[in-house]
Amino acid sequence: MRRLRGGAALAVAMMFTGSALAGCEGLAPPADGGGPSGSGVPTAGAGRAVNPLDNPDGTKPGLAAITSTGDRARARALIGKVETKGRGPRTGYERDKFGYAWMDSAPADVPFARNGCDSRNDLLKRDGEDLRFRSGSDCVVMALTLHDPYTGKVIEWTKSRAAKVQIDHVMPLSYDWQMGASRWTKDKREAIANDPLNLVPVDGPANSSKGDSGPASWLPPNKRIRCAYSVRFAQVSLKYDLPVTAADKRMMLEQCGG
Numbered sequence: 001m002r003r004l005r006g007g008a009a010l011a012v013a014m015m016f017t018g019s020a021l022a023g024c025e026g027l028a029p030p031a032d033g034g035g036p037s038g039s040g041v042p043t044a045g046a047g048r049a050v051n052p053l054d055n056p057d058g059t060k061p062g063l064a065a066i067t068s069t070g071d072r073a074r075a076r077a078l079i080g081k082v083e084t085k086g087r088g089p090r091t092g093y094e095r096d097k098f099g100y101a102w103m104d105s106a107p108a109d110v111p112f113a114r115n116g117c118d119s120r121n122d123l124l125k126r127d128g129e130d131l132r133f134r135s136g137s138d139c140v141v142m143a144l145t146l147h148d149p150y151t152g153k154v155i156e157w158t159k160s161r162a163a164k165v166q167i168d169h170v171m172p173l174s175y176d177w178q179m180g181a182s183r184w185t186k187d188k189r190e191a192i193a194n195d196p197l198n199l200v201p202v203d204g205p206a207n208s209s210k211g212d213s214g215p216a217s218w219l220p221p222n223k224r225i226r227c228a229y230s231v232r233f234a235q236v237s238l239k240y241d242l243p244v245t246a247a248d249k250r251m252m253l254e255q256c257g258g
Helices: 069-080 119-127 159-164 173-179 186-194 204-210 223-239 246-255
Strands: 129-133 141-147 154-158 165-169 199-203
Touching: 069 223, 069 246, 119 141, 119 165, 119 199, 141 159, 154 159, 159 165, 165 204, 173 186, 199 204, 223 246
Parallel strands: none
Antiparallel strands: 129 141, 141 154, 165 199
16 A cells, blocks of 8 residues: 655544444534643644634645634634524434535536545545545555644554544534535535545534534544634635535634624
8 A cells, every 4th residue: 555655643543343433323412621632632733733813625635723813803804704694493404415425527627526525535645644545546545644733732643543533524514504515506516525625624522523514513632723714614615605504603703803
């Protein structure tokens, strides 16, 4: 198998039993707790993660914390542009209405689309380090090291334990449906489902706890990343002209000092 890049990894073992989710279903309130991660687990560094304010198309790795006064002001200004409305019914929502997971045939203007590699592997390649591929392939990732933004942990992942890392839709597809995507064309729904701006590989159990929650109901356990997460939520909202609830917008602003 081919190795993209070297580098030693800090190993933090996590055991997870359950099925991998293509999107995110369930519900949990914003997590709090001891320590900077909100779970009592020390953060392990962000690896190659990029500030989302400097990554408006989502093609660069990860979600780096937003910490400077100037960047937090920029974050609040961005979030301030997001429109609000009440959340509509979930009636009629099905994951397949956003295309099958993880397709490579999203509209051609979606970054990474139609490159011969499916969306999940594209995102693993974008954010992972020390990548190992299936023999003879430069697409199918078999193992990697992930600096998980949601928990602050370093995860050693192998394909044999696929559910240990899941691809999160930052703005969940069911949420999208309820905020207006039910009226979209199939192409537009497939675009938001496969757009790297809306996708981030993360710790599987943390993703499972999120469900289709907005920021007022769920935030990453790693408190340092919450402003960056709110910015990314806003970036997706603005790109696809999707409003958020008033409660979600208030929570997003709060995470960036607003």
